[in-house]
Amino acid sequence: MRMTTGLRMRIIHRYLGFFLAGIMAMYSISGIIMIFRNTDFLKSEKIIAQQLKPNLETGELSAALRVKGGIKPEKTEGDVVYFAQGEYNAKTGMASVKKMELPVILDKMEHLHKATTDSPVYYLNIFFGLSLLFFVISSFWMFMPQTSVFKKGIYFTLGGIVLTIILLFV
Numbered sequence: 001m002r003m004t005t006g007l008r009m010r011i012i013h014r015y016l017g018f019f020l021a022g023i024m025a026m027y028s029i030s031g032i033i034m035i036f037r038n039t040d041f042l043k044s045e046k047i048i049a050q051q052l053k054p055n056l057e058t059g060e061l062s063a064a065l066r067v068k069g070g071i072k073p074e075k076t077e078g079d080v081v082y083f084a085q086g087e088y089n090a091k092t093g094m095a096s097v098k099k100m101e102l103p104v105i106l107d108k109m110e111h112l113h114k115a116t117t118d119s120p121v122y123y124l125n126i127f128f129g130l131s132l133l134f135f136v137i138s139s140f141w142m143f144m145p146q147t148s149v150f151k152k153g154i155y156f157t158l159g160g161i162v163l164t165i166i167l168l169f170v
Contacts, residue, residue: 009141012134020131027128030109033102037110043100047086054093061088065097 033042052064062070072082079091086097101107115122143150152157 006144009138013138013142016131016134020128022140023124023128026109027113030106030113033106034110041103042106046099046101048097048099050095052088052093052095055090056088056093061095061161065095067097084124144155 036042052061052066057075065071065085067085071085071096073081073083075082079089081088081090085099086095102110110115111119112121112124115125117132139153143153
């Protein structure tokens with residue numbers, strides 16, 4: 001039996017799909033959770049105490065505490081500076097910051113999803129992205145071009161492309 005390109009594509013598509021089922025589920029879940037990253041959805045409050053240098057300026061304090069959006073002092077009582085995320089004792093250097101964090105497993109999933117070249121697993125994201133691109137291309141070999149399923153599939157593909165273009169410009 002001669003193996004056609006279509007048959008090869010279907011076989012690779014099938015087994016690559018089975019192999020990547022877990023990571024596809026992880027990217028799906030983390031992608032949905034990332035939509036809510038600017039909210040406190042699924043997050044719990046953590047109070048972090050940190051010893052810093054005394055008498056830090058606001059900019060230095062923001063950098064030392066790694067507070068997104070910076071620190072804007074709300075009030076000062078004696079040596080203690082209060083800000084929305086916590087407080088800082090300028091005399092002792094002791095800071096207390098409130099952070100909202102995802103549960104550990106969801107946080108790890110989100111970090112993997114957002115991996116950059118600084119991450120030791122960025123190659124996994126490249127492999128996964130290329131695999132998804134292969135799924136897109138190989139799906140056109142799942143059905144013979146003369147079948148009604150394939151022809152309907154082309155209409156759905158065109159509809160998906162139009163939707164994507166619309167979403168890009170919304």
